[in-house]
Amino acid sequence: MPKTKQFDETEVLRKARNVFWVKGYNGTSMDELVRATGLSRSSIYDTFGDKHGLFVRSIQLYGQEEREALAKIMQNDFSPKKKIHLLFKGMIGDILEDKDNKGCFIVNIITELSCLDKQVTAMASEEMARSEEALFQWVRQGQAAGEINKSHSARTLARHLQNTIYGLRVTGKAGANRAILEDIAKAALSVLD
Amino acid sequence: MPKTKQFDETEVLRKARNVFWVKGYNGTSMDELVRATGLSRSSIYDTFGDKHGLFVRSIQLYGQEEREALAKIMQNDFSPKKKIHLLFKGMIGDILEDKDNKGCFIVNIITELSCLDKQVTAMASEEMARSEEALFQWVRQGQAAGEINKSHSARTLARHLQNTIYGLRVTGKAGANRAILEDIAKAALSVLD
DNA sequence: ATTTATTTGGAACATTCGTTCCAATAACTT
DNA sequence: AAGTTATTGGAACGAATGTTCCAAATAAAT
Numbered sequence: 001m002p003k004t005k006q007f008d009e010t011e012v013l014r015k016a017r018n019v020f021w022v023k024g025y026n027g028t029s030m031d032e033l034v035r036a037t038g039l040s041r042s043s044i045y046d047t048f049g050d051k052h053g054l055f056v057r058s059i060q061l062y063g064q065e066e067r068e069a070l071a072k073i074m075q076n077d078f079s080p081k082k083k084i085h086l087l088f089k090g091m092i093g094d095i096l097e098d099k100d101n102k103g104c105f106i107v108n109i110i111t112e113l114s115c116l117d118k119q120v121t122a123m124a125s126e127e128m129a130r131s132e133e134a135l136f137q138w139v140r141q142g143q144a145a146g147e148i149n150k151s152h153s154a155r156t157l158a159r160h161l162q163n164t165i166y167g168l169r170v171t172g173k174a175g176a177n178r179a180i181l182e183d184i185a186k187a188a189l190s191v192l193d
Numbered sequence: 194m195p196k197t198k199q200f201d202e203t204e205v206l207r208k209a210r211n212v213f214w215v216k217g218y219n220g221t222s223m224d225e226l227v228r229a230t231g232l233s234r235s236s237i238y239d240t241f242g243d244k245h246g247l248f249v250r251s252i253q254l255y256g257q258e259e260r261e262a263l264a265k266i267m268q269n270d271f272s273p274k275k276k277i278h279l280l281f282k283g284m285i286g287d288i289l290e291d292k293d294n295k296g297c298f299i300v301n302i303i304t305e306l307s308c309l310d311k312q313v314t315a316m317a318s319e320e321m322a323r324s325e326e327a328l329f330q331w332v333r334q335g336q337a338a339g340e341i342n343k344s345h346s347a348r349t350l351a352r353h354l355q356n357t358i359y360g361l362r363v364t365g366k367a368g369a370n371r372a373i374l375e376d377i378a379k380a381a382l383s384v385l386d
Numbered sequence: 387a388t389t390t391a392t393t394t395g396g397a398a399c400a401t402t403c404g405t406t407c408c409a410a411t412a413a414c415t416t
Numbered sequence: 417a418a419g420t421t422a423t424t425g426g427a428a429c430g431a432a433t434g435t436t437c438c439a440a441a442t443a444a445a446t
Contacts, residue, residue: 004392004393005393006394006442022308026217039395040396041394041395041434041435042393042394042395042396042437042438043393043395045435045436051435107304107363108304110366111296111301112220112305114294114366115293115295116216121368128367156376156377159373159377162364163361163363164356164381165360166359167356167359167360167363170300170304170356170359170363171355173303174314174317174318174321175307175314175318183349183353184356186345186349187345187352187384188353188357190345191384197412197413197422199412222403223405224402224404232424233423234404234424234425235407235408235425235426236424236425238405238406243404243405
Protein backbone atom coordinates (compact mmCIF):
# COMPACT_ATOMS: atom_id res chain seq x y z
CA MET A 1 0.00 0.00 0.00
CA PRO A 2 2.66 2.53 0.91
CA LYS A 3 4.83 4.52 -1.40
CA THR A 4 8.26 2.91 -1.54
CA LYS A 5 11.60 4.63 -1.04
CA GLN A 6 12.69 6.42 -4.19
CA PHE A 7 16.43 6.08 -3.59
CA ASP A 8 19.06 3.45 -2.94
CA GLU A 9 20.11 3.78 0.68
CA THR A 10 23.61 2.47 0.01
CA GLU A 11 24.11 4.88 -2.85
CA VAL A 12 23.05 7.79 -0.66
CA LEU A 13 25.35 6.64 2.13
CA ARG A 14 28.23 6.47 -0.29
CA LYS A 15 27.66 10.05 -1.39
CA ALA A 16 27.28 11.30 2.17
CA ARG A 17 30.37 9.42 3.26
CA ASN A 18 32.42 11.07 0.56
CA VAL A 19 31.46 14.52 1.82
CA PHE A 20 32.32 13.56 5.40
CA TRP A 21 35.55 12.08 4.10
CA VAL A 22 36.62 15.30 2.38
CA LYS A 23 35.36 17.85 4.90
CA GLY A 24 35.26 15.96 8.17
CA TYR A 25 32.27 15.67 10.47
CA ASN A 26 32.26 19.17 11.88
CA GLY A 27 33.20 20.67 8.53
CA THR A 28 30.16 19.18 6.81
CA SER A 29 26.77 20.91 6.96
CA MET A 30 23.38 19.35 6.41
CA ASP A 31 22.95 21.70 3.46
CA GLU A 32 25.93 20.09 1.74
CA LEU A 33 24.64 16.62 2.53
CA VAL A 34 21.28 17.50 1.01
CA ARG A 35 23.00 18.78 -2.10
CA ALA A 36 25.39 15.82 -2.36
CA THR A 37 22.82 13.10 -1.79
CA GLY A 38 20.19 14.74 -3.97
CA LEU A 39 17.40 14.02 -1.56
CA SER A 40 15.51 16.31 0.77
CA ARG A 41 15.99 17.07 4.42
CA SER A 42 12.92 15.14 5.46
CA SER A 43 14.03 12.03 3.62
CA ILE A 44 17.43 12.15 5.27
CA TYR A 45 16.01 12.68 8.75
CA ASP A 46 13.34 10.07 8.23
CA THR A 47 15.83 7.48 7.07
CA PHE A 48 18.92 8.17 9.19
CA GLY A 49 17.60 10.03 12.24
CA ASP A 50 19.98 12.93 12.28
CA LYS A 51 23.40 14.08 11.08
CA HIS A 52 25.21 11.91 13.60
CA GLY A 53 23.17 8.88 12.63
CA LEU A 54 24.00 9.44 8.99
CA PHE A 55 27.67 9.68 9.91
CA VAL A 56 27.55 6.44 11.87
CA ARG A 57 25.91 4.66 8.96
CA SER A 58 28.56 6.09 6.63
CA ILE A 59 31.26 4.56 8.78
CA GLN A 60 29.46 1.23 8.82
CA LEU A 61 29.29 1.26 5.04
CA TYR A 62 32.99 2.07 4.86
CA GLY A 63 33.78 -0.82 7.18
CA GLN A 64 31.67 -3.21 5.15
CA GLU A 65 33.27 -2.21 1.85
CA GLU A 66 36.72 -2.36 3.42
CA ARG A 67 36.04 -5.89 4.62
CA GLU A 68 34.92 -6.96 1.17
CA ALA A 69 38.00 -5.44 -0.45
CA LEU A 70 40.23 -7.21 2.06
CA ALA A 71 38.47 -10.51 1.45
CA LYS A 72 39.17 -10.13 -2.25
CA ILE A 73 42.89 -9.68 -1.65
CA MET A 74 42.93 -12.53 0.84
CA GLN A 75 41.76 -15.07 -1.69
CA ASN A 76 44.34 -14.51 -4.40
CA ASP A 77 47.19 -16.98 -4.80
CA PHE A 78 50.19 -14.85 -3.94
CA SER A 79 52.43 -15.61 -0.99
CA PRO A 80 51.74 -13.78 2.30
CA LYS A 81 54.73 -11.51 1.87
CA LYS A 82 53.73 -10.73 -1.70
CA LYS A 83 50.25 -9.91 -0.48
CA ILE A 84 51.66 -7.40 1.96
CA HIS A 85 53.79 -5.82 -0.75
CA LEU A 86 50.78 -5.64 -3.05
CA LEU A 87 48.70 -4.09 -0.31
CA PHE A 88 51.24 -1.31 0.11
CA LYS A 89 51.61 -0.80 -3.62
CA GLY A 90 47.87 -0.63 -4.04
CA MET A 91 47.51 1.80 -1.19
CA ILE A 92 50.12 4.13 -2.59
CA GLY A 93 48.31 3.97 -5.90
CA ASP A 94 45.04 4.85 -4.19
CA ILE A 95 46.61 7.80 -2.41
CA LEU A 96 48.06 9.23 -5.61
CA GLU A 97 44.95 8.57 -7.68
CA ASP A 98 42.63 10.32 -5.27
CA LYS A 99 42.39 13.84 -6.63
CA ASP A 100 40.50 14.98 -3.52
CA ASN A 101 43.36 13.88 -1.26
CA LYS A 102 40.82 12.57 1.21
CA GLY A 103 43.36 10.43 3.04
CA CYS A 104 42.11 7.53 5.15
CA PHE A 105 38.56 7.86 6.40
CA ILE A 106 39.37 6.04 9.65
CA VAL A 107 42.49 8.11 10.32
CA ASN A 108 40.55 11.29 9.65
CA ILE A 109 37.85 10.21 12.08
CA ILE A 110 40.33 9.31 14.80
CA THR A 111 42.25 12.57 14.56
CA GLU A 112 39.14 14.73 14.38
CA LEU A 113 36.88 13.01 16.87
CA SER A 114 38.76 10.77 19.28
CA CYS A 115 38.45 13.46 21.97
CA LEU A 116 34.85 14.31 21.14
CA ASP A 117 32.86 11.22 20.20
CA LYS A 118 33.33 7.94 22.00
CA GLN A 119 30.86 5.94 19.95
CA VAL A 120 32.44 6.90 16.65
CA THR A 121 35.93 6.38 18.03
CA ALA A 122 35.00 2.87 19.12
CA MET A 123 33.77 2.09 15.62
CA ALA A 124 36.97 3.39 14.06
CA SER A 125 39.12 1.46 16.52
CA GLU A 126 37.27 -1.73 15.67
CA GLU A 127 38.05 -1.16 12.01
CA MET A 128 41.71 -0.62 12.84
CA ALA A 129 41.84 -3.83 14.87
CA ARG A 130 40.31 -5.76 12.00
CA SER A 131 42.93 -4.67 9.49
CA GLU A 132 45.75 -5.30 11.94
CA GLU A 133 44.43 -8.81 12.33
CA ALA A 134 44.67 -9.42 8.59
CA LEU A 135 48.26 -8.18 8.57
CA PHE A 136 49.01 -10.39 11.56
CA GLN A 137 47.74 -13.47 9.77
CA TRP A 138 49.83 -12.75 6.71
CA VAL A 139 52.97 -12.14 8.73
CA ARG A 140 52.45 -15.33 10.72
CA GLN A 141 51.98 -17.36 7.54
CA GLY A 142 54.96 -15.68 5.96
CA GLN A 143 57.12 -16.49 8.94
CA ALA A 144 55.93 -20.10 8.94
CA ALA A 145 56.79 -20.31 5.25
CA GLY A 146 60.23 -18.86 5.96
CA GLU A 147 59.84 -15.81 3.72
CA ILE A 148 59.49 -13.32 6.58
CA ASN A 149 62.14 -12.66 9.19
CA LYS A 150 61.48 -14.02 12.66
CA SER A 151 63.60 -11.61 14.66
CA HIS A 152 60.39 -9.79 15.56
CA SER A 153 57.14 -11.46 16.54
CA ALA A 154 54.29 -11.56 14.05
CA ARG A 155 52.32 -9.24 16.32
CA THR A 156 55.14 -6.70 16.46
CA LEU A 157 55.55 -6.72 12.70
CA ALA A 158 51.83 -6.45 12.11
CA ARG A 159 51.66 -3.43 14.40
CA HIS A 160 54.61 -1.86 12.64
CA LEU A 161 53.06 -2.39 9.22
CA GLN A 162 49.73 -1.02 10.34
CA ASN A 163 51.47 1.98 11.87
CA THR A 164 53.35 2.56 8.62
CA ILE A 165 50.07 2.55 6.72
CA TYR A 166 48.63 5.25 8.99
CA GLY A 167 51.80 7.24 8.49
CA LEU A 168 51.56 6.89 4.71
CA ARG A 169 48.00 8.09 4.84
CA VAL A 170 49.07 11.23 6.67
CA THR A 171 52.20 11.76 4.62
CA GLY A 172 50.18 11.29 1.46
CA LYS A 173 47.55 13.74 2.59
CA ALA A 174 50.32 16.23 3.27
CA GLY A 175 51.13 16.11 -0.44
CA ALA A 176 53.98 13.63 -0.80
CA ASN A 177 54.62 12.26 -4.30
CA ARG A 178 55.10 8.68 -5.48
CA ALA A 179 58.87 8.67 -4.97
CA ILE A 180 58.55 9.64 -1.33
CA LEU A 181 55.76 7.20 -0.53
CA GLU A 182 57.57 4.31 -2.20
CA ASP A 183 60.74 5.26 -0.38
CA ILE A 184 58.93 5.00 2.92
CA ALA A 185 57.32 1.69 2.02
CA LYS A 186 60.66 0.29 0.92
CA ALA A 187 62.32 1.11 4.22
CA ALA A 188 59.39 -0.02 6.33
CA LEU A 189 58.97 -3.30 4.48
CA SER A 190 62.65 -4.10 4.67
CA VAL A 191 62.05 -5.13 8.28
CA LEU A 192 60.35 -8.22 6.89
CA ASP A 193 63.45 -9.42 4.99
CA MET B 194 49.51 57.56 26.74
CA PRO B 195 47.41 54.56 25.81
CA LYS B 196 46.22 51.78 27.98
CA THR B 197 48.50 48.80 27.46
CA LYS B 198 47.40 45.24 26.73
CA GLN B 199 46.30 43.50 29.89
CA PHE B 200 47.30 40.01 28.79
CA ASP B 201 50.30 38.08 27.56
CA GLU B 202 49.73 37.36 23.88
CA THR B 203 51.80 34.19 23.99
CA GLU B 204 49.91 32.89 26.97
CA VAL B 205 46.59 33.55 25.24
CA LEU B 206 47.82 31.83 22.09
CA ARG B 207 48.85 28.82 24.09
CA LYS B 208 45.40 28.50 25.61
CA ALA B 209 43.67 28.98 22.27
CA ARG B 210 45.97 26.49 20.60
CA ASN B 211 45.12 23.85 23.18
CA VAL B 212 41.43 24.20 22.42
CA PHE B 213 42.09 23.93 18.67
CA TRP B 214 44.33 20.97 19.41
CA VAL B 215 41.64 19.08 21.28
CA LYS B 216 38.59 20.02 19.21
CA GLY B 217 39.99 20.84 15.79
CA TYR B 218 39.39 24.05 13.89
CA ASN B 219 35.80 23.46 12.85
CA GLY B 220 34.96 21.88 16.19
CA THR B 221 36.02 24.99 18.12
CA SER B 222 33.65 27.93 18.57
CA MET B 223 34.56 31.50 19.39
CA ASP B 224 32.57 31.11 22.59
CA GLU B 225 34.93 28.39 23.75
CA LEU B 226 37.94 30.46 22.79
CA VAL B 227 36.60 33.39 24.80
CA ARG B 228 36.09 31.12 27.79
CA ALA B 229 39.46 29.39 27.43
CA THR B 230 41.53 32.52 26.92
CA GLY B 231 39.67 34.50 29.56
CA LEU B 232 39.53 37.64 27.46
CA SER B 233 36.64 39.22 25.65
CA ARG B 234 35.54 38.96 22.05
CA SER B 235 36.67 42.46 21.22
CA SER B 236 40.15 41.85 22.59
CA ILE B 237 40.50 38.69 20.54
CA TYR B 238 39.28 40.31 17.34
CA ASP B 239 41.35 43.41 17.93
CA THR B 240 44.51 41.41 18.50
CA PHE B 241 44.19 38.50 16.09
CA GLY B 242 41.74 39.69 13.44
CA ASP B 243 39.37 36.75 13.39
CA LYS B 244 39.09 33.07 14.25
CA HIS B 245 41.24 32.03 11.32
CA GLY B 246 43.91 34.57 12.23
CA LEU B 247 43.97 33.26 15.76
CA PHE B 248 44.36 29.74 14.42
CA VAL B 249 47.25 30.75 12.17
CA ARG B 250 49.02 32.42 15.07
CA SER B 251 48.44 29.30 17.18
CA ILE B 252 50.20 27.23 14.57
CA GLN B 253 53.07 29.69 14.42
CA LEU B 254 53.48 29.45 18.18
CA TYR B 255 53.44 25.67 17.96
CA GLY B 256 56.12 25.75 15.29
CA GLN B 257 58.27 28.10 17.32
CA GLU B 258 58.04 26.00 20.48
CA GLU B 259 58.66 22.84 18.48
CA ARG B 260 61.80 24.38 17.02
CA GLU B 261 63.07 25.35 20.47
CA ALA B 262 62.41 21.86 21.82
CA LEU B 263 64.26 20.35 18.89
CA ALA B 264 67.21 22.68 19.38
CA LYS B 265 67.43 21.56 22.99
CA ILE B 266 67.68 17.90 21.96
CA MET B 267 70.16 18.75 19.22
CA GLN B 268 72.68 20.18 21.62
CA ASN B 269 72.99 17.27 24.02
CA ASP B 270 76.02 15.00 23.80
CA PHE B 271 74.45 11.72 22.80
CA SER B 272 75.27 10.01 19.53
CA PRO B 273 72.96 10.61 16.56
CA LYS B 274 71.40 7.18 16.83
CA LYS B 275 70.88 7.62 20.55
CA LYS B 276 69.24 10.95 19.87
CA ILE B 277 66.77 9.29 17.54
CA HIS B 278 66.00 6.62 20.10
CA LEU B 279 65.51 9.26 22.76
CA LEU B 280 63.24 11.23 20.47
CA PHE B 281 60.99 8.21 20.01
CA LYS B 282 61.06 7.36 23.72
CA GLY B 283 60.18 10.94 24.61
CA MET B 284 57.39 11.05 22.09
CA ILE B 285 55.82 7.85 23.37
CA GLY B 286 56.04 9.33 26.85
CA ASP B 287 54.31 12.48 25.67
CA ILE B 288 51.54 10.50 24.02
CA LEU B 289 50.85 8.45 27.14
CA GLU B 290 51.12 11.41 29.50
CA ASP B 291 48.64 13.53 27.59
CA LYS B 292 45.34 12.89 29.32
CA ASP B 293 43.47 14.79 26.59
CA ASN B 294 44.83 12.46 23.90
CA LYS B 295 45.30 15.46 21.65
CA GLY B 296 47.65 13.65 19.29
CA CYS B 297 49.94 15.68 17.08
CA PHE B 298 48.76 19.20 16.32
CA ILE B 299 50.28 19.12 12.84
CA VAL B 300 48.82 15.72 11.98
CA ASN B 301 45.41 16.86 13.22
CA ILE B 302 45.63 19.95 11.05
CA ILE B 303 46.65 18.01 7.96
CA THR B 304 43.91 15.42 8.29
CA GLU B 305 41.20 17.97 9.08
CA LEU B 306 42.11 20.78 6.72
CA SER B 307 44.37 19.67 3.88
CA CYS B 308 41.36 19.68 1.54
CA LEU B 309 39.91 22.91 2.89
CA ASP B 310 42.63 25.42 3.76
CA LYS B 311 45.69 25.85 1.59
CA GLN B 312 47.39 28.45 3.73
CA VAL B 313 47.19 26.38 6.89
CA THR B 314 48.21 23.24 5.03
CA ALA B 315 51.30 25.01 3.73
CA MET B 316 52.27 26.01 7.25
CA ALA B 317 51.83 22.47 8.52
CA SER B 318 53.83 21.05 5.63
CA GLU B 319 56.68 23.42 6.37
CA GLU B 320 56.73 22.18 9.96
CA MET B 321 56.84 18.60 8.72
CA ALA B 322 59.72 19.37 6.40
CA ARG B 323 61.65 20.96 9.22
CA SER B 324 61.44 17.93 11.48
CA GLU B 325 62.30 15.59 8.63
CA GLU B 326 65.39 17.66 8.06
CA ALA B 327 66.50 17.18 11.66
CA LEU B 328 66.03 13.43 11.36
CA PHE B 329 67.95 13.47 8.09
CA GLN B 330 70.92 15.21 9.70
CA TRP B 331 71.03 12.71 12.55
CA VAL B 332 70.80 9.72 10.22
CA ARG B 333 73.55 11.13 8.01
CA GLN B 334 75.80 11.69 10.98
CA GLY B 335 74.99 8.26 12.36
CA GLN B 336 75.83 6.64 9.06
CA ALA B 337 79.09 8.56 8.85
CA ALA B 338 79.93 7.39 12.37
CA GLY B 339 79.12 3.82 11.37
CA GLU B 340 76.37 3.31 13.93
CA ILE B 341 73.52 3.43 11.40
CA ASN B 342 73.07 0.95 8.57
CA LYS B 343 73.83 2.25 5.07
CA SER B 344 71.66 -0.11 3.07
CA HIS B 345 69.14 2.70 2.79
CA SER B 346 69.99 6.31 2.06
CA ALA B 347 69.83 8.85 4.86
CA ARG B 348 66.90 10.50 3.09
CA THR B 349 64.98 7.24 2.86
CA LEU B 350 65.55 6.45 6.52
CA ALA B 351 64.60 9.96 7.59
CA ARG B 352 61.36 9.71 5.66
CA HIS B 353 60.66 6.32 7.17
CA LEU B 354 61.28 7.59 10.70
CA GLN B 355 59.14 10.65 10.14
CA ASN B 356 56.40 8.46 8.72
CA THR B 357 56.61 6.19 11.75
CA ILE B 358 56.20 9.18 14.03
CA TYR B 359 53.00 10.22 12.25
CA GLY B 360 51.77 6.68 12.55
CA LEU B 361 52.53 6.61 16.27
CA ARG B 362 50.63 9.81 16.71
CA VAL B 363 47.56 8.29 15.09
CA THR B 364 47.94 4.92 16.78
CA GLY B 365 48.39 6.68 20.10
CA LYS B 366 45.32 8.81 19.58
CA ALA B 367 43.38 5.65 18.80
CA GLY B 368 44.13 4.53 22.34
CA ALA B 369 47.17 2.25 22.09
CA ASN B 370 49.06 1.57 25.32
CA ARG B 371 52.79 1.75 26.05
CA ALA B 372 53.49 -1.87 25.10
CA ILE B 373 52.02 -1.39 21.64
CA LEU B 374 53.73 1.93 20.95
CA GLU B 375 57.12 0.61 22.09
CA ASP B 376 56.61 -2.49 19.99
CA ILE B 377 56.08 -0.34 16.94
CA ALA B 378 59.07 1.85 17.69
CA LYS B 379 61.25 -1.20 18.22
CA ALA B 380 60.38 -2.67 14.83
CA ALA B 381 60.61 0.64 12.99
CA LEU B 382 63.95 1.58 14.56
CA SER B 383 65.44 -1.82 13.81
CA VAL B 384 65.88 -0.65 10.23
CA LEU B 385 68.71 1.53 11.50
CA ASP B 386 70.72 -1.42 12.86
C1' DA C 387 -10.29 4.58 -10.09
C1' DT C 388 -10.20 5.02 -5.31
C1' DT C 389 -8.13 4.42 -1.12
C1' DT C 390 -4.20 4.16 1.86
C1' DA C 391 0.22 4.76 3.76
C1' DT C 392 4.53 6.74 3.20
C1' DT C 393 7.67 9.58 1.09
C1' DT C 394 8.85 14.04 -0.39
C1' DG C 395 9.81 19.16 -0.97
C1' DG C 396 10.10 23.35 1.08
C1' DA C 397 8.92 26.55 4.51
C1' DA C 398 9.83 27.52 9.23
C1' DC C 399 12.03 26.70 13.73
C1' DA C 400 15.18 27.82 17.61
C1' DT C 401 19.90 27.85 18.33
C1' DT C 402 24.49 28.70 17.57
C1' DC C 403 27.82 30.54 14.66
C1' DG C 404 31.47 34.28 13.64
C1' DT C 405 31.62 39.05 13.78
C1' DT C 406 30.73 44.04 14.76
C1' DC C 407 29.83 47.87 17.50
C1' DC C 408 29.87 51.19 21.25
C1' DA C 409 29.98 52.97 25.76
C1' DA C 410 32.68 52.38 29.80
C1' DT C 411 37.13 51.51 31.59
C1' DA C 412 41.75 52.07 32.81
C1' DA C 413 46.76 52.90 32.04
C1' DC C 414 50.40 55.94 30.48
C1' DT C 415 52.04 60.76 29.60
C1' DT C 416 52.45 65.48 30.85
C1' DA D 417 45.98 65.25 38.99
C1' DA D 418 44.08 65.55 34.51
C1' DG D 419 43.82 64.43 29.85
C1' DT D 420 44.33 61.23 26.21
C1' DT D 421 43.93 56.97 23.92
C1' DA D 422 43.76 52.15 23.33
C1' DT D 423 41.60 48.33 25.65
C1' DT D 424 37.77 46.08 27.45
C1' DG D 425 33.04 43.91 28.39
C1' DG D 426 28.73 42.99 26.80
C1' DA D 427 24.95 43.72 23.93
C1' DA D 428 23.56 43.09 19.27
C1' DC D 429 23.95 41.63 14.42
C1' DG D 430 22.99 38.76 10.28
C1' DA D 431 24.05 34.41 8.56
C1' DA D 432 24.39 29.60 9.00
C1' DT D 433 23.64 25.72 11.77
C1' DG D 434 20.83 21.21 12.79
C1' DT D 435 16.18 20.03 13.15
C1' DT D 436 11.04 19.91 12.83
C1' DC D 437 6.78 20.25 10.61
C1' DC D 438 3.05 19.89 7.28
C1' DA D 439 0.75 19.91 3.01
C1' DA D 440 1.35 17.88 -1.41
C1' DA D 441 2.79 14.03 -4.16
C1' DT D 442 3.09 9.35 -5.23
C1' DA D 443 3.29 4.32 -5.51
C1' DA D 444 1.06 0.15 -4.09
C1' DA D 445 -3.30 -2.45 -2.97
C1' DT D 446 -8.15 -2.89 -3.43
